[in-house]
Amino acid sequence: MQGHPEYSGGCQCGAIRFQVRGQLTDSSICHCRMCQKAFGAxxxxxxxxxxxxFAWTRGQPRHFQSSNVVQRGFCADCGTPLTYEAPDGMAVAAGAFDQPERLPPTIQYGAERKLPFVDDLARLPARRTEEDVAALEFLATIVSHQHPDHDTPHWPARSRSAEG
Structure with missing residues (x-):
């Protein structure tokens, strides 16, 4: 598939990574109750x-059979939702891609279960994290253990046994 787009991604902790080569044209939002529960959103x-x-390049997801025909993949270490797997194919959580902005949604499914306020989210007041002055002291203490948004040869960067 030379000349086709490449994408990479993985879970929050880096235990699972994937790579995709090819055109990805079906990016969606699902409002069904099962998807709401699976994503906690x-x-x-x-x-x-x-x-x-599609290839898993580090680790493999664990699976939960959410219905008689669908299973959902997730990272057993950090809990990140990763896949929706059905007989007609697999979909990957958009937020698990390293560059989700390259994959804007083109359709919404399960509209009958869409929560009534979802269309109003863009109208809510918005501010950058550092604008929350009350939280600045707390924010300064945070040390992220999240895997970076690119492939790494090893993760975590130092062995768990060395973290003591």
Whole structure:
């Protein structure tokens, strides 16, 4: 698939990484109750990898059979939702991609379960994290253990036994 776009991504802790080669044109938001529960969110942003070359490059997800035909992959170490797997193909959580901004949604599914306030989210007041003056002292103490948004040869950067 030379000349086709490449994408990478993984879970929050870095135990699981993936790579996709090929055109990804089916990026969606699902409002069904199962997806809301699986993502712990108001909806689930998903990107179909049907027709593309998909490979796990580090680790493998664990699975939960959420219905008689669908299983959902997740990282057993950090809990990140990763996949929606059905007989007709697999979709990957949009937020698990290293550059989710490259995959804007083009359709919404499960509209009958869409929460009534979702369309108003863009109208809510918004501010940058550092604008929360009351939280600045707390924010300065945070040390992220999140995997960076790119592939790394090893993760975590130092062995767990050395963290003591």
């Amino acid at each position: 108001y909806y689930a942003p998903l990107v179909s990898v049907r027709g593309a070359q």
